[in-house]
Amino acid sequence: MTRTYRIFIINPGSTSTKLSLFENDKNIYTTDVFHDSKVLLSFPTINDQLDYRMKVIYDFLKEDHIDLTGIDAVVGRGGGCYAVPGGIYQIDERLIADTRAARGGLYHASMLGVQMANEVHQKYGGIMIMMDPPVVDELCDDARITGLKGVYRRAVSHALNLKATARTHAKRMGKRYEDCNFIVCHIDGGISVTAHEHGRMIDGNDAGGGEGPFTPTRMGSLAVTDGRRVLLGRTDREIRDLCSQAGGLSSWFGTSNSDKVHRMVENGNETAIRVWNAMIYQIIKWIGMMSTPLKGQVDAILLTGGLLRFPEIGKRIEESCSFIAPVYQYPGEFEQEAMAAGAMRILTGEEQVKTYPGKPVWSGFDS
Incomplete structure (x- = not known):
């Protein structure tokens, strides 16, 4: 019998926070909570929005009677870490720190994704990963x-x-x-x-x-x-x-x-x-x-x-x-489905998770 994996997706955007619970490739629950810019601008920095946006998660779980105990994977949308090649990365302390500091120069709500995934992971467990963050660099x-x-x-x-x-x-x-x-x-x-x-x-x-x-x-x-x-x-x-x-x-x-x-x-x-x-x-x-x-x-x-x-x-x-x-x-968008599919590839061993390198994929020309 094929195992059923439970995957929780966290996707903070500039005007909303989108949350999904998948069982393998099936979307079980999704909510997309709009945040008006007036409310978001009341916080001194985007990082200061963390508690506000975490409340969205806990309200979602409570209202829909969802228990994440034993979750297999938590996926946070990547943010402004150093530029990286495309792929799926393990969320670790260095990635969280570089994202909070916007090392890649991107100041955007997506920087909360890995932080929120870490909060959920600390409470419920599961592997935590990000996939194809906004700073994927493939420029000619x-x-x-x-x-x-x-x-x-x-x-x-x-x-x-x-x-x-x-x-x-x-x-x-x-x-x-x-x-x-x-x-x-x-x-x-x-x-x-x-x-x-x-x-x-x-x-x-x-x-x-x-x-x-x-x-x-x-x-x-x-x-x-x-x-x-x-x-x-x-x-x-x-x-x-x-x-x-x-x-x-x-x-x-x-x-x-x-x-x-x-x-x-x-x-x-x-x-x-x-x-x-x-x-x-x-x-x-x-x-x-x-x-x-x-x-x-x-x-x-x-x-x-x-x-x-x-x-x-x-x-x-x-x-x-x-x-x-x-x-x-x-x-609409395919982000939730893409992140769930990426988590499934890691959980089933089809793909190996990458380690965040902590430096930009491109840092200048030789001459």
Whole structure:
């Protein structure tokens, strides 16, 4: 008889905490608790949100009468540790410390994932792992260079969901992810637009650093002169929050709740309509940018993430970008399923867990 493994998934995002309990590959329970940016900004740092978000876990377990005693695996979404190759990593003290310190330069709610997994592990046991954290670095060399000597672009994206979506679509095509070229976009509280060449994310926006389209929580790219004018004199925390929590829709409307903003759009609010459409327009521009690293050889444009619940987003992207490649939508995300599948591979011995190296996968050119 095949053994049944119980796997608990913890996925803190910029505007929500998503929790799932799996038995092998079957999703038994899932909840996704929204957090308004006003509440999150009341904490001095993201690390200070730990107790607040742990209460979400304990409320979920109590309300659904779930006992995690004897759990086999606890999976925490990885955060801003040093950049690593893709894969599944054991959560240890060094990984937790480097994530809390944002050693990889990513300041984002995902940094709570390994910390929350450790809290659950301390109480209920089980192995604890992370998989394909946002700092997976597979950039091509040309994508690293900037116009300032010694300053290099970072790879920060929704790597877990982007790669899971790409693998899912490749399988539906009857191909391997490693044999395809995709542009994959995660569109939600944060937005990642990435170019995938034969199984590697060779380019994309630094979603964690505020580069790219503005989002419900992030201000997006600005000209250096605009950035200097707007940010000069602000505190480090104010600048950090604009990049990760207080920018974008939150800056315009005082809330990162996309449903509230979209209701304003539906009710004819001219400012809301203008800003909403501009956000979609910027996503479209970045998709066009990502077609060029792939030399136009794109098998498909894949859209995923929670904001696809608003049909006009996918429709406008398809209208503008289908000349590049066919556009396919995968609303929501595959992150919970991907983490559960990864835990199963470790638990069954199909794959070996990696040890976090404690140093970046790439640290500069030799000359």
